[in-house]
Amino acid sequence: MTTDETETTTETDTERAYTNSELMVVAAARELESDDSVLVGIGKPNLACNVAKRTHAPELRMVYESGTIGSNPKTPPLSIGDPGLAAGALSIEPMRNGFNYYLQAGRLDVGFLGGAQIDRYGNINSTVIGDYDDPIVRLPGSGGACEIACHVNRTMIITPHTERRFPEEVDFITSPGYVGGREGRAELGLDGGPEAVITDLGVYRFNDDGELYVDSLHPSATRDEIQSKTGWEIEFADDLQQTAEPTDEELRLIREELDPEELYTDQAE
Amino acid sequence: MTTDETETTTETDTERAYTNSELMVVAAARELESDDSVLVGIGKPNLACNVAKRTHAPELRMVYESGTIGSNPKTPPLSIGDPGLAAGALSIEPMRNGFNYYLQAGRLDVGFLGGAQIDRYGNINSTVIGDYDDPIVRLPGSGGACEIACHVNRTMIITPHTERRFPEEVDFITSPGYVGGREGRAELGLDGGPEAVITDLGVYRFNDDGELYVDSLHPSATRDEIQSKTGWEIEFADDLQQTAEPTDEELRLIREELDPEELYTDQAE
Amino acid sequence: MSKVTSMHDAVATAVDDGDSLYLAGFTHLIPFAAGHEIIRQGRTDLELIRATPDLIYDQLIAAGCARKVTFSWAGNPGVGSLPAFRRAAEEGYPTEIELEEYTHFGMIAALEAGASNLPFMPLRGFIGSDLPDHNDNIARVESPFGDDYVYAVAPIEPDVAVVRAQRADENGNAHLWGIQGEVKLAALAADTVILSVEEQCSEETIRSDPNRTVITADEVDHVVVEPYGSHPSYAQGYYGRDNEAYLSWAETAADRDTVEEWLDEWVYGVDDRREYVEQLGTERIFDLEPETAYATPVNMGEYR
C-alpha cells in the first residue's frame, strides 16, 4: 500500500486490489454494531470483530468460549483460549459460567460459526460426513457451536462456498438454524437464528420462511457459480446487490495490524 | 485463674470451678477429630471448634456457610460472615459453591445446629412454634440448617435443655434428624444423621432405632431433671457416664483467648 | 458512557412501588445506604427478597415498605431475632407481610435458575423437611437417569437488585474480594441493577486483574460511588463490621416507638450516606478500620 488514498480507492474498484477472503472479513465486520456482545471464533471472525472495533463499532465487546469477557488482544489469537485474550480482559469466567450465565441467559448478541455443511434452513453440520456411527469424515464436533446457534440473537456463518458445503439437507444437525423453517425453530422455543452467511461468493440471508437467499454478490462472483455449487434451487434477492468493497482503512487494518502473516486471509498486493 | 494447674484441677472436681455453658463447649469440642471438616455455627459451636483446634484437633478445618473454607479467625466471629473469617482463609467460595460443591457433595464431616425444638428422633424445628400460617412464634427459619442436617456425616446439636425444647414431636421439621427412625432417614436417601445432642444437663446420643438417649450426665444434673423436662419417656444408657469435666487448658482457652467478654458462655471465677 | 449517578437518582429511576427487590450481600457489603434511600423515598408494597433479611430489611419492614418477604433465615446474625420482621409476621404491624420461605441452599439455587435463564434448578435439599408443603415454588423431580430424585426450585428474578463491591469503573465492571455471597447471582438474575462501590477506579485497574471481576458492565444500569455505604455491615479491607450496631438493634427495634425514633435520626434525618457518616463521626469509623494486609501479587503477563 504505497499509493495515496484517493488513487487506491480507484484502483480497488477497477483492479480488485483485494481478495475474496479479505472481502469476507470486511463483509462480516459490517454486520456488527457497536453495542453488540459477540462470541468470537478464531480466524476470520476474530479479524472481522477487530476490524469492526477499530472502525465503526469501537464499543464492541468480544467474548470467547474460554470465558474471557471483553478481551482486547494486541495480536490476533491463534486459539480461543490464548493468554492474550485473558490478560487485559474485563473479566474471566469459569467455562460453565460463560455458557450458563452469558450464553444461555441471552446476554450475547452475535455468534460466529463455520461448518462443513450448511443447508437451506441454515442448519449446520460440524460433526460427521456420512453416517454418525460409521463416518466418512469424522469432524471436530460441536464445541460451543450448538448452544451458540441456539442462544445468540444473530448467528453469522462464515465459510467458503463449495458444492459439498451447501447440500439441501445436512448429514447431521450439529447446530440448529431455522430447522424446518422459522416455525420449526420457534416451536423448539428458540429465538434469534442465523442472520447471514458470508462466503467467498456473496452474502446470503434468510427469508420469511427461514430459507437461505442470496442478498449480495461479490464483484467477482456470478449467479450461475452460486447456483451450480448449491444443492437446491437457491433464491436470489429481487434487488440483488453487489457486496460493498473493502475500504483502504479496512485493508490496511487486516494487512498491517491484524493478519500481517496471512494466517487467516489471502492478501492482495 | 491464679492458682497452679494441679490445685485447680482438684478445685474443679470438688468446687465446680466451671459453668455448664463452659462444659457444653468442651463436650462439643471433644466430639471433633483432627481430620474433620466442620461447618461451624456462631457462638458455642465456634468456641468448641476453636478449643478442639487448639488442643487435640490441630488440623481441624473450619468452613462457614458464608463460603469461607479453612478459616482461621484470630478472635471469635460475631457472625458467620465476619471479615476475620475471610481474611486468612484458605479459600472463599461464592455461596452457591459452598452449598453445592462442598455440603451437597458430602465434603463436610460435621455440622453444628441449634433449634427451638428437638424431638425424640433428632428432628429439629427452627421455623415456627404453632401453626405455620398463624404462628405463635415466628423463628428465623432454616438458613443453612436443613441441608446441613441432610448432608454432613455427624450433626451435633447444642442447646439448653428446657421443657419446651424437647417435645415428643416438633411443630415443624426444619431439619431432618432420623425422621421416624433410622429407616425413615435411609428411605429418603440420606446418610449420616444426628450424632450427639449436648445440653446444659448432659450429652445424648441416638440408639439403633434412631431414638435419643442420655449417654452422660453433667456432674450437676440428675436423671429426674432431664426426664421432667422431656416430652416423652427418655432412655438412659445402661452404663450412664458422668460427662468428663473441662481441663484447665480448655477453660483457659475459653476464658482468656476465645470468649474473654463472655458473649457466648457464662464463666465461673 | 459513564453510569455514575447518586443513590438518590438511582433509586428514583430504578425502584417503583410494588417492585420485587434483592439487596444482596451475605453479611459482607450489605447495601444499607440503598435501603435507607428507598425508605426515604417512601416506596411501598415491595417484595423484599434476601437469603438473610438482616437489619436492612428489618428497617424497611419497620418503615412500612414491605408487602412480602422472600427469605431463608430471618434473624439478626449472631444476636437473635428481627423484631420488626416478627411484628409484621406475627401481628401484621405496620404492614401485613406475606412470607415465601426457602432454605439458604434452596434460595441460592432459585437465584441460580434466575441468573441462568433456566425454568428450574435441582438440588438435594429440603429432604425430610416440611418446607416444600408451604411453598409452591419447590417441587420434587425424578431423575431421568436411574432411580433417584431431587427437589427443584423455580427461578427467582427480581425486578431490581442492589449490589455492592469494593471498586468499579464508571461502566460498572467491579472487583469484589472477601465473601462473595450471592452478589453475582442477584446481579445476573435481576432486570435492573444498581451497583454501589466504595471507590471508583479506572477500567485499566479492572483489566489488570480480570479474575477479580465479579460483575461486568453488561449487568449494571447505575453505578453509585458511596464510601461506607455498607455500614454497619462491612467492606473487606476497608472497614469492619460495626458489631455494636447489630447488638443494639435488638433493643432499638424491640419497640414500635424506639424504632421510629431510630428511623427519624438515621434515615429521615439525613439526606444521604455522606450525612449519615458525618453523624456517625470520624472516631467510630476509624475504629472499624483494619490494618493493611495485601494479597500476594500475581503476574498476568503482557502478551503481544
Added chain:
Amino acid sequence: MSKVTSMHDAVATAVDDGDSLYLAGFTHLIPFAAGHEIIRQGRTDLELIRATPDLIYDQLIAAGCARKVTFSWAGNPGVGSLPAFRRAAEEGYPTEIELEEYTHFGMIAALEAGASNLPFMPLRGFIGSDLPDHNDNIARVESPFGDDYVYAVAPIEPDVAVVRAQRADENGNAHLWGIQGEVKLAALAADTVILSVEEQCSEETIRSDPNRTVITADEVDHVVVEPYGSHPSYAQGYYGRDNEAYLSWAETAADRDTVEEWLDEWVYGVDDRREYVEQLGTERIFDLEPETAYATPVNMGEYR
C-alpha cells in the same frame, strides 16, 4: 502432611489400566507432562474425557492408551483436526475407540453434576441438534413449573483428574489465574486428583488471597511441582502458548510413522519433564516468556 511427589510416582499410584481420566484445562494449563508420563508408563484401555481432546489426547490415542474418548470438540485449536483421533475413529488405528459426544456446554454441565453430586444437570442445550439421539446420557426433561422443557445430562465422574495451576502449597491449596476452564469442576468431580503446579508456595501465600484459590487440599491427592509442565500449552504469566508446536502437529501426526518418531523423541526418549525441557532448549523457552504485568493489589485487611 505434604503431598508433594514426582509425576512418575503420582501416575504410578493414581492411574490404572481401564480408568476414566480427565486431564483438565481449557487451552490454558493443559497437563502435557502428566499425559506423557501416562504414555511412558504404558497405561491402556483408558477412557479419555476432555471437552477438547487437543494434542494431549491425540498423543495418548496415537500411543495406544485409549479405548474411549468422551469429548465435545476434537480439533487442533486454531489449526484443524486431530490426526490420531481421526485415524482411531475412522480406521480403528492403533486402537478402536468408542466415542461419547457432547457439546461444550453439555460436557461442562455433566461435570457440574458430577462435582455437585447431582443425578442430572439441566441446560438449554442440544436444542434442535441430532446429538441427543446418539448419547443416552442426554435426556429431555419437562419443567415442574409451567410449560417449559430443558435437556439434562447425567453426571461425569472420572476416576482420576489431573489439573494444573500456577502455584500451590504442599497440601494442594492452589491459586490459578487467567482462563479457569473446567479445572475446578474436574477436580471436584473426580475420585482421585493429581495437582501439578509451576511453583510451590507457602500456605501463607495462599491465605493472603483466598479469593484466588480455585482448588483446595480437600480435593487433592498428589501435588507435583513441575515447571513448564503445560508446554506447548501455556501458564498465564509464566510462559505463552508455543504456537509452532500446535502448527507442526498437523504434519507430525498426519502419518503413523512420523507420530511414532515424535513419541520416541519427546516422550519415550526422555525420563521426565525436566529432560523434556532440556531437550526443548533454553532459547525456545525464553522466547515464550511474557513481559511482566502485575495485577493491581487488593487489601484483605488484618482483623483482630
